[in-house]
Every structure is written in C-alpha cells, then in structure tokens.
Amino acid sequence: MKAVHFGAGNIGRGFIGPILSDSDYEICFVARNEKKISQLQERGQYPVTLANETRDTELVKNVTAVNISDMDEVAESIAEADLVTTAIGMSALRDIAESIARGIELRLKKTKRPEPLHIIACENGIGGSQRLKKLVYPLLKPSERKRADEFVAFPNTMVDRIVPIQQHKDPLKVMVEPFCEWVIHKAGMLEGFTRIKGVRYVDSLDPYIERKLFTVNTGHCAAAYFGYLDGYSTIQEAIANPKVLEQVRGVLNETGAMLTLKHNLDSKKHEQYIEKMLHRFTNPHFIDKITRVARSPLRKLSPNDRLVRPALQAHKMGLETNHLVAAIAAALVFDHVKDPEAVKLQNSIREHGIGYVIENHLGIPDTHPLHSRIADKYDESFSSYRSEAEPDLLSRT
Missing domain, CATH: 3.40.50.720 (NAD(P)-binding Rossmann-like Domain)
Structure with a gap:
C-alpha cells in the first residue's frame, strides 16, 4: 500500500x-x-x-x-x-x-x-x-x-x-x-x-481527544509555564521540583474531574492515566526545553485550547479550577523574547491591560467569575516573577 x-x-x-x-x-x-x-x-x-x-x-x-x-x-x-x-x-x-x-x-x-x-x-x-x-x-x-x-x-x-x-x-x-x-x-x-x-x-472519538488534550497537552504546557516562572530551562528540571510537580498534578486533577464527569470515565483508571502522563514528562533521556513546550502562548490560551476550554467547562460543572487559573495566569506571564506570540502577548498586556487580554484573547468576558480570578492571579504571579527574575533577566531571555 x-x-x-x-x-x-x-x-x-x-x-x-x-x-x-x-x-x-x-x-x-x-x-x-x-x-x-x-x-x-x-x-x-x-x-x-x-x-x-x-x-x-x-x-x-x-x-x-x-x-x-x-x-x-x-x-x-x-x-x-x-x-x-x-x-x-x-x-x-x-x-x-x-x-x-x-x-x-x-x-x-x-x-x-x-x-x-x-x-x-x-x-x-x-x-x-x-x-x-x-x-x-x-x-x-x-x-x-x-x-x-x-x-x-x-x-x-x-x-x-x-x-x-x-x-x-x-x-x-x-x-x-x-x-x-x-x-x-x-x-x-x-x-x-x-x-x-x-x-x-x-x-466515539471525543473522549479520547479531550482526555489527551486536557491531560497531556494541558499538563505539559502547565509544567512549562510554572517551570518558566521558577527559572527552569527544561521540563525535566521543572517536574523534578516537588512544588511544580504538585502544581501540575493539581491542574490534571481538575481537568480529570471534568473529564470523568463529562465522559463518564472510570475515575481510578483516569487517575492511573494522569500518573502515567506525569511519568512521561520526567523522561531522563530527553532534554525537553521549556521554551519549546511553552511557545505560542496566544494559541494555547485561545478559548478552545488546552487551558481556557477545560477551565470554562470545569467552572460550568461547578468543579474546582484553582490550579487551572494559576496555569492560565502563568501562561500570561510568559515573556520569552524569541517567541513572536509571547512578545505580542506582552505588548498587548502593556498596551491594553490584563483585563482586555483576558476578554479579547482568552474569550472570557469581564462578567464571568473566572475573569477576575485570572486577573488577580496574574498580578500575583507577575509580581513574584519580576522580583525573582530581574537580576538575571537578560540571561534568561
């Protein structure tokens, strides 16, 4: 053939x-x-x-x-x-x-x-x-x-x-x-x-697509954005930090709760799937750069992609979204100067403000409860990132 x-x-x-x-x-x-x-x-x-x-x-x-x-x-x-x-x-x-x-x-x-x-x-x-x-x-x-x-x-x-x-x-x-x-x-x-x-x-393909997108892709980019905030260069380094690992696991527990409810998945099997995916991210035989996984933040923050979509669905179901909100905020801070979308994102925030970006790029209106939570978490993450990153900002970018 x-x-x-x-x-x-x-x-x-x-x-x-x-x-x-x-x-x-x-x-x-x-x-x-x-x-x-x-x-x-x-x-x-x-x-x-x-x-x-x-x-x-x-x-x-x-x-x-x-x-x-x-x-x-x-x-x-x-x-x-x-x-x-x-x-x-x-x-x-x-x-x-x-x-x-x-x-x-x-x-x-x-x-x-x-x-x-x-x-x-x-x-x-x-x-x-x-x-x-x-x-x-x-x-x-x-x-x-x-x-x-x-x-x-x-x-x-x-x-x-x-x-x-x-x-x-x-x-x-x-x-x-x-x-x-x-x-x-x-x-x-x-x-x-x-x-x-x-x-x-x-x-039925939908359960498999969403399970993968909102576990593998969501978890991978969450690890990248959290790791970037903490100054790591690779996914493997970031995940080796127990704090980052727990942040990512928290994100996947939230997407997992949404997926389990939406697609009637076996919760125990999905927990095993999450742990298997986290293990994949730690593969010591790879050098997976954070800037590769985090690249194109505007695409990854779009309304139907791996961060905003599961957050909106989880919120609609009345489920926890604290870790997803933190991951979205971390993505909004991503400012790698060699990434055209990151540059465009940061320029938009500086020119129009974080509220404008959340409404117009993420598609979350200011009347939605997630809007103010993301904005508040962004302010917190941005302040923490700047205070830690200023001394070696040039070497990181």
Whole structure:
C-alpha cells in the first residue's frame, strides 16, 4: 500500500512514519527541506531511536519524498495513494488544501470507480481532518465533491507522542519517547478499510481527544509555564521540583474531574492515566526545553485550547479550577523574547491591560467569575516573577 504524508518533521518521521511502515506502507513524504528530501530519496530509509536506557533503534524503510512546491508530482502521488496523512500543524492545513484537491481531482479522472482514499490530519487539535475537508472541498467542482463523498473520507483522529526539538549529525535521525497512541474515529472510515497496525478504531472519538488534550497537552504546557516562572530551562528540571510537580498534578486533577464527569470515565483508571502522563514528562533521556513546550502562548490560551476550554467547562460543572487559573495566569506571564506570540502577548498586556487580554484573547468576558480570578492571579504571579527574575533577566531571555 502507498501513503503520502505531509510533513517530514520530527512527528512525521518519528511517529506517523514508523507506524505506517510497520503496516507495510510505502511512504512518500511531502516536504520543504531540500536536504531531507534528497536524503529520503537517496537512502529510502531512516533511523528512529527510542528515548530509553537501551536506545532501541529501528529503520523505517520504503520511504521517499517530493517537494511541496512541485504540485503536479504531489497530486500524482495522492492520486495513486491509499492513505494521506498530515503532521504540519493545524494552522498550516490551509497551505496544502490545493495540493490535496488536485490529487483528488486527478484520482477521480483516472477511473470511474477509484479505490477508497482516507485523508487523516494527525494534528494536535480537535476535528483536524474535517477542518481539512472544509478547506479542500471548495476547491473541487460540484460534480467532483459528489464523487469524493463516495470515494474519499476524512476521519478525525487523535495522536499522542512527545518528540522534542533535537539536532543530530544525520538529518533524518529522530529520537522519540517509547509511548505513542493513535486513535481514529471508525465511523469516518469507508467500508472495507484496511486497519493500520497499532491504531485503535473507536465509535466515539471525543473522549479520547479531550482526555489527551486536557491531560497531556494541558499538563505539559502547565509544567512549562510554572517551570518558566521558577527559572527552569527544561521540563525535566521543572517536574523534578516537588512544588511544580504538585502544581501540575493539581491542574490534571481538575481537568480529570471534568473529564470523568463529562465522559463518564472510570475515575481510578483516569487517575492511573494522569500518573502515567506525569511519568512521561520526567523522561531522563530527553532534554525537553521549556521554551519549546511553552511557545505560542496566544494559541494555547485561545478559548478552545488546552487551558481556557477545560477551565470554562470545569467552572460550568461547578468543579474546582484553582490550579487551572494559576496555569492560565502563568501562561500570561510568559515573556520569552524569541517567541513572536509571547512578545505580542506582552505588548498587548502593556498596551491594553490584563483585563482586555483576558476578554479579547482568552474569550472570557469581564462578567464571568473566572475573569477576575485570572486577573488577580496574574498580578500575583507577575509580581513574584519580576522580583525573582530581574537580576538575571537578560540571561534568561
């Protein structure tokens, strides 16, 4: 079978690639980096190393690559594929919509009854595949959309694997954590689909997506923002501090209470899931920089993302939100000068005030009870951060 994967970054090579390779897919990466493209074409394989004591390594074989700028070649690859996947970031899906539309168009032209094609956006968010569909379909003719409804599917998915930014002499080598999880909404698949080894197909995807987003992503960024306030450089250093660990655990206990109530989860099993996720954050074989995990605070503080959304839902259910409020306040303090969103956030606070930012960026009106609590906690966190950080502010930024 053939797969086309958009994105030859660490997630694409370190997560999606190995799973598809284990299911005997030939993988064509669609990428921008000329060096990676030429290496993938020449070598046809690359190493993936697990971040464990023995550094177990496997070769992902039967791979090649094409340049995203060569739309004809990309379209031809899609026309011949059984599966299309992405790992490029939700905001970049718009950039590949035309290539996918041209591939679908070419596929439909080649035969009256093309083989089924599944297009799966393996992104860190909710409803990525359907969002991609909404970007692709307007680029198709009405007659093509009708046929695509029959032969092309965009099932939503949830993916989870931590792959930090890293540098190796081999531009294709990638190190990943041993844990990984890939869940696909079964109802979104076309009849007779071939299962991918290691992927779980479920009737209801929402519980898995929210459990992951509001445990792994919420916990990870909370550790980063709390750690940044205390002057740490890596997630591992921050979590090693019992104070930070308990702050993060407090956040996850609050999201856990919300998730358990909303999705009728087994509370004991979810507690075990939380502890397992916290253990992942402490992996001593990784150097996971806080500035990487904390980056793009405006996106992470948006109304439907990993901090504000669970806080609003928990509050609506009458549940505790003290630790979530503290995490949101810590994110509002994040001021790393090399992060464009952090700079924009701090400029907005200075220009308009914290109340304006909470209402306009976080989407929490000043009439909502969480608004004043976040503002008060921000003032407290900002004062504490400034008093501790001023002596070595230049070295930190």
